[in-house]
Amino acid sequence: MKATLNVTLLAPGSAIEGNLILDHGVSLFGIVGGNLISNEGLLHVGPGGLVKGQVEGEHVRIDGVVEGDVHARGSLEINGRVKGNIFYCGTIRLGPSASLEGQLKRVARELTIENDPSPVPEASNVQQITRAAGSGS
Numbered sequence: 001m002k003a004t005l006n007v008t009l010l011a012p013g014s015a016i017e018g019n020l021i022l023d024h025g026v027s028l029f030g031i032v033g034g035n036l037i038s039n040e041g042l043l044h045v046g047p048g049g050l051v052k053g054q055v056e057g058e059h060v061r062i063d064g065v066v067e068g069d070v071h072a073r074g075s076l077e078i079n080g081r082v083k084g085n086i087f088y089c090g091t092i093r094l095g096p097s098a099s100l101e102g103q104l105k106r107v108a109r110e111l112t113i114e115n116d117p118s119p120v121p122e123a124s125n126v127q128q129i130t131r132a133a134g135s136g137s
Helices: 125-135
Strands: 008-011 015-017 020-022 025-028 031-032 036-038 042-046 055-057 060-061 071-072 077-078 081-083 086-088 092-094 099-101 104-106
Touching: 020 025, 025 036, 036 042, 042 055, 055 060, 060 071, 077 086
Parallel strands: 008 025, 015 031, 020 036, 025 042, 036 055, 042 060, 055 071, 060 077, 071 086, 077 092, 081 099, 086 104
Antiparallel strands: none
């Protein structure tokens, strides 16, 4: 089965007021007045792009301007301007034109706790006998 590549493009001149949450990649060349969150893929704030809110993604590249905190779970590349704190888990690369007004913080990758797939053993005669035999010593 062939994997599909899903990317949303917000062209220059576009503006969104409010949070934008995607399950795939995004390239922004317009303005978002809210948080921009991408669960998978590349979150790219291109040249001329502006986010007035938090940016969160797996792989984040900033060539435009972000006025808010940046959270990157994988790689992070900054060639633009960030006015806010930066939280990253993987690699970070600052280009020659990067401008930062905030703190850089490396954080541990968030752990996902899943349910244990093994069934919980129920009380049985075997367990009761084992406990009785073990307690008699």
